[in-house]
Amino acid sequence: MATPEGPLDHHYRGEHPVRTLAYLFRGSRHRIAGALFVFVVKHSPVWLLPLVTAAIVDTVVQHLPISQLWSSAGVVMIILIINPPLHLLYVRLLYGSIRRVGTAVRSALCTRMQQLSIGYHSRISAGVLQAKVVRDVETIEQMVQQSSDTGLGAITVLVGGLVIIGIRTPEFLPVFLIVVPVAALLVMRLRTRLRTHNEEFRHEVENLSSRVTEMTRLISVTRAHGLEPSALRRMDHTLGNVLRSGLRLDLLNGRFASLAWVFLNALGVLFLTGSALIAYYEVWDLTAGDVVMLSAFLTTLTNSTTTLMGLAPVITKGLESVRSVGEVLQAPALEDNEGKTVVTEVGGAIEFENTGFHYEEAERPSVRDFSLSVRPGETIALVGASGAGKSTVLNLVIGFIRPTSGRLLLDGADMNTLDLRTYRRFVSVVPQESILFEGTIRENVAYGMDDVDDDAVRAALRDANALEFVERMPGGLDAVVGESGGRLSGGQRQRLAIARALIRNPRVLILDEATSALDTRSEALVQEALGRLVAGRTTFVVAHRLSTVRNADRIVVMRDGGIAEIGTHEELLAHGGAYAGLQRGQLT
Template identity: 70%
Template sequence: MQKAVSPPSAESLAPFDHLDHRYRGEHPVRTLALLFRPDRGRLALAVVLFTVKHSPIWLLPLITATVLDVVVQHGPESGLWKATGLLLFILVLNYPLHQWYVRCLGGSVRRMGITLRSALCRRMQQLSVGYHARVSSSVLQAKVVRDVEAVEQMMQQSADMGLGAVVTLVGGLVVIGFRVPSFLPVFLVVVPAAGFLVMKLRARLRSHNESFRREVEQLSSRVGEMTTLIPITRAHGLERTALGRVDGSLRQVFAAGLRLDMLNGRFGSLAWVLLNTLGVLCLTGSALVAYHGWMPVTAGDVVMLSAFFTVLTGSVTTLLGLAPILTKGLESVRSAGEVLQAPDLEHNAGKAQVEHVTGRIDFEDAGFAYDDAEPAVDGFTLSARPGETIALVGASGAGKSTVLNLLIGFIRPTSGRIMLDGADMAGLDLRSYRRFLSVVPQESILFEGSIRENVTYGLGDTDEATLLAALEDANAMEFVRRLPHGLDTVVGERGARLSGGQKQRLAIARALIRDPRVLVLDEATSALDNRSEALVQEALSRLVHGRTVFVVAHRLSTIQGADRIVVMDGGRIAEMGTHEELLGRHGTYAGLQPAFP
């Protein structure tokens, strides 16, 4: 029984611990060399094993020539048996050597695929939220799944087919050089001609492969968008519109794929005609040389040269046929490199770890601008005391979400600074800071797992009493008890089997069980009915107790209980005070009152 291929060790993944220092638009071949570095010994052994197991392909014409000469020249019969025995011995060796070769090569390629997928997933975790807002999740999924699969296929096929062609070419040319050296220059013409064809068409193949890849990524994005919008599409009877958008991408993929297939077809056909024409000329020439006695060439040599030209022509054709596969695979390496070298990172390396948080947050003239646009937040100054609840209100586009993103650390201020317990957050490792922070968004994000797994996500082993207490405080046990499997009930993809209020209460339980010091509520009740809102509000009242809370809400019941209300307008603070104070000023906040339900 064969030993299972071991997964990559921590050492094999080590080159990707500091990805921001590894990828700077380097050539994809260099990237592959880095990926295969831990398996260099196995790959070298695989090449040796393949050379031995593949030797019958290029030994057969030589043995055929030897046998034919024994027959024609009536040589010693022992020569016939020696040649036959040698060939049979190598043929029998093929099976165990092939199994060993597959184990070495297959294991290396699979480890490379796992390592590359791990590197991509790690990089996605390092990239900023702004990057993920710009790049479709479907495109990123395609890179992790489809592009890495294409790289694996390229390595497998180029190893099996390409290594076989190279070994056959080298072995055949060596035999010809020893047996009929005068014909070696003729054979050597084939390789430069093949190289010329590859170099001539490779640029066009690369551009067409890149174009095809972009169209497939666009299709992936369209399909992902379509599946997300199915409830809205069905509700408004827009099925034809949705299918029309996807059909447009399908037509573009078809056209790009057909162009690529036609180019590959012309490439392969031209190479086949040229190489076989050279083969016919070589056969005729060697026969004429033997017929007229111009050189010491035997009948066996003529047969050997003819067979070798057929074999070598097939090898060169195989190498030429690998060009599209290599081009596609290297383009997939470049595609993965787009993520691996993306500069939009959240830099935390080398910054101070946050070991304790009391909850004092100070915005000091903080501002943020997206690229070259007008500042989304400008001159924002606010001090939140530990345990204080701050509500942010204002019209759409006033900058509320940007302030929350600055607080969470999804983005860093482009002007001013934010202080956490007196320390500038620019010098802090935000990953360690977020251990003391929880977010309850407008739409709770759940994964397809059990209620237990969703609430304790990332916490490891959590005792049952702590979990039940968090669910009870979040008013979630009221519906969990009615579920068929209780805490082990699977909620479905994105919590599809739960109502909005139920998902929101699970989000609150998820926040409660982490006991955060800083809490962010982003319109946590805006999409709920009155009964669900009442249950969620009651749970929120327990959640906010003793914590520094920043809340964005469109419901008056959520806002008016805040210690301070910050009214934003155009990225700046327009007013600030309690609910009663702001109403008494008859300013911007008072004008917003009709908009609050």
């Protein structure tokens, strides 16, 4: 995977995610080392306080020089005063490194998604990929942050406390090494009993979320049929489950908190009593300060050990997210463009030579023995039943997939030898469902073309029969279309998609069911705009509605991945074959 400064190119397949994590942060290792040092200094009052307390108690009990009292208190006060600036420095060093790595991983994931083949994207849902970019990277960041803050604090206290005990009262060191882990294990056992009930409560809340989503989607149906009481009864049942599960969890949490508090304090009292007896009867050379210090350290070290054990689920979840991110970063299904010929111009001649394509998971080829010569500027319509192979042919022309048999030539050059990324600069696609993003009309039409002025945008909108409705909208070119173009009608969205295609002046044009979802009036406007768009361009049209392809130069009727017949609208009707059968089916 990677460093924040460079591409994430770490090939770690089969490697433990901890090594991958170390590689991720290798560019920030100096900042992280500085953060660790700062943390130990700023966190030192936690493990120094029992020692200072012991010194103060001994000063009082043994009537030592009062200067020792002032020096002990002064050391702690100095450390406390410098804590705020040290903490800010720690946050800047550590959290800055974590944020930079998180940003680098997200950027690498987005870059990788652009490089992966369309076949990969057809297999992996957009929601899964979105979760990897957003949730998995956030989980990694949270794991490192929590492990650093909580884990470092616990480790610092453990190490500092055990060192002080080993130096000051070495006789008690074996006792702490036994008692502290045992106490921590007992506390963790109590917590483990809560895990099942926490999961049950989470499932009930998730079920509630699902019910709310379902209820909001069905509101129109519910209201239309007068089913409000039924919908509310279902929701009340779910709310009741959440209530009961929540109350049960609250009682268990209260019981745990009480038992843990009693156990730790009882242990502290027993240890305090035992060490006091040892000092009273002078079994070992213990002072009153030592007794106080040992009692304080028992609770502190037990809590630190318990905290470290409690980090296990966080770390496990974070490392699983590292693996999840790696699945995308190391996915082998890349579009193969490296070292291929760069396309600098396109004439528009496309030739299929016994072209075939077979998806890995399919039983038979989607396209087979497809042979067709397309002249520059010619309009080819592809018709046929669903599953005939029309969309696969379009994907071959766009370059989303490469032939698995035969050849596909662009201006005489085998497309397997071309860098298809550069070829697609000369291609425009108008899909069935126009794809718009949350932004202005100008941004959507001129997407990816920063040097286009408003006059060019208006010209494209005019040719797409869209300028009239755009100028009526508040803001004109600056009007926001809404998420997925939600503020526009279907016909308006499709005309903006045509304007986006026109402004690019493509040499190869793909129209994939561009009018199938429109009403009659919108279809007429879109068809008129498409007539301007296809002029002089090599165009491939897929349509189920045959009335939209009758003016194509040639119509290719497909069946089972192959070509059944080719000709003009009139020729195919006169032939009385498959096309004529499709025509009769739509007229009846």
